[in-house]
Amino acid sequence: MPETLKDKAFLIQRIKEVNSLLCIGLDTAVSKLPISVHQDVLTFNKAIIDATREECIAYKPNFAFYEALGPKGWELLQHTIEYIGDQHLIIADAKRGDIGNTSAMYAKAIFDEMGCDAITVNPYMGEDCVSPFYKVGKWVIILALTSNQGSHDFQKQTLHNGSKLYQEVMQTTAAWGSANDTMYVLGATHPSEVEACRKTFPDHFFLIPGIGAQGGDLDAICEAGMNAEGGLLINASRSILYADSGVDFAKAAQKEASRMNALIRPHLQRVGLI
C-alpha cells in the first residue's frame, strides 16, 4: 500500500484545500466524555474525527490520556490513528527523548508500530537524543517555548551568551534537520516571542498549543507567527472535544473548529495562500 508522503508540500496543499491551520488535539479523558458514548473512547474519537475531517489539517493524539488506561489504551490509540487515515498529519504528542538507542526504540514505536507522521520531542538530552527521530517522510517537533507557566522556569532562562535557553535550543537543533522535517513547539501564550522566532526562522512550521483552555489569543498568534506557506499548526484540544457534553457533542466540536477557522481564514488571505 503506497503511503501518502506528508511532507511540507502536502501540508501547504491541505491548508489551501481546507482553509485552515487547525490541529485538533485528541486529549480524550474518559471522565469528560458525554454520557451518550458510555465511556467508550473510540466511539467518541471516531465521532469527533468524522465531524471535523473537513475542518483541520492535523490530529494530535496526546499519548498520556491513552497510557492512563493501561495496555488497552494503546490499542484505543492505535485504532484511533488508523481511523484518521492519510489525509491529515498525525502528530504523536508523546514528548519523548532519551539516549540514542532508546530514542531509536521510541521512533520505532511511534512511527512503525503506531503509524504516526510526527512526534513531539523533548530536547533536554541533546543531539543523540533527538537525531534518531529523523526518518524519511517524518516530522520531528521539538519543544522550544511551551505554553505553560513552567516555561518560565528553565526555557526562558538567559544563557551566558545572552540567548534564552529556548532560543539556543532552536538555533542548535536547526542544524540537525531542516524546515522540511523539523517544527518547533511555541506556546500561544507567548505571542511576542513567536513573532521574534518567525523572523529568525522564516521557513519552519511552528506547532502552537495554548489556544482555548489555556487562554492564548488566536488572532494575535496568526498575526505574529504566519508566513507565506501558513507556517503554523494551531492546536486546540479541550475547547473542541468538550464543546458540548450532550448528544450533539460532535456537531458542537465541528462548530467550534469552524468558528476558529473563520478567524484563521482572513490571515490565510492576507498572506496570499487562499
Next chain:
Amino acid sequence: MPETLKDKAFLIQRIKEVNSLLCIGLDTAVSKLPISVHQDVLTFNKAIIDATREECIAYKPNFAFYEALGPKGWELLQHTIEYIGDQHLIIADAKRGDIGNTSAMYAKAIFDEMGCDAITVNPYMGEDCVSPFYKVGKWVIILALTSNQGSHDFQKQTLHNGSKLYQEVMQTTAAWGSANDTMYVLGATHPSEVEACRKTFPDHFFLIPGIGAQGGDLDAICEAGMNAEGGLLINASRSILYADSGVDFAKAAQKEASRMNALIRPHLQRVGLI
C-alpha cells in the same frame, strides 16, 4: 492488600540486606534475546529477575523497548512489573513530562495502572510539568546531567548567573520536593560533576546510568557519589542482560551483577553501612 511503602528507609534497609546499590535496567530488545527464549520477552525478563533478585535494589524497565512492540508491549511491561513484586524499587524509565493536566495522566499511567514506584521525569517544561508526579510513597527522578554525549548540548550550558543548566535544574527542583521523594539522574560519565553535586545535595539519592556499555567507571562513581546512606542507585542494563547469549544467559547476568556488587561492597563498608 497492603502495599510496601518504598521510601528512603526501605531503600537503605534493602541496601544493607543485599549489600548492593545496583539497579538493573530492563531494556529488553527482542533482537538481542538468546535463541533459547524464542523471542519471548516475558520469559527472558522473568529469568533475569529470578537470577538477580538477591543482587539488586531496584529494577528499571525502559518503556521505549516495550512501546516498540506496540500495544502488546505494554502488556509485557505490566506482567514484568507484577513479576518483580514488592521487594525492589520499580523505576519507570519513561522520561515523561508535559503540561499539568497531561503529566497528571502520565502519573496515573505509571503509578496507578502500571504499579511503578518511581518515574524518570524530564524537567524542561518546569514546575507544573514535574509536580503532578509527586504522590505519597512515590519517587520523582529528575533528569539533571545525563550520561550521553548530548548532555553537553544544553545541560552543560552556562547560565547568566554562572550556574550550568543542570545545576539550575537541581537547585530549582529541590524546592518542589525533598530528599525523601526526589532523586536526580547523573551520568556515570561525569564523575567530577557527581562529586560536586554530592557536596551540594548531601541527602538526595542519585540514579546513575552510564556504567557498562556506556563506559562509566563504577569505582570512581562510588568514590565520588556515595553518602552514609548509600545515596546511589547504580544502573546497568546491557552489560547484565546480555552478559551471555547462550542458554546460561540468566546465570551470566547474575554473575555480572555479582561482579559489580563485589566492587560496590568495599564502598558500603567504607561509609559504614555494612
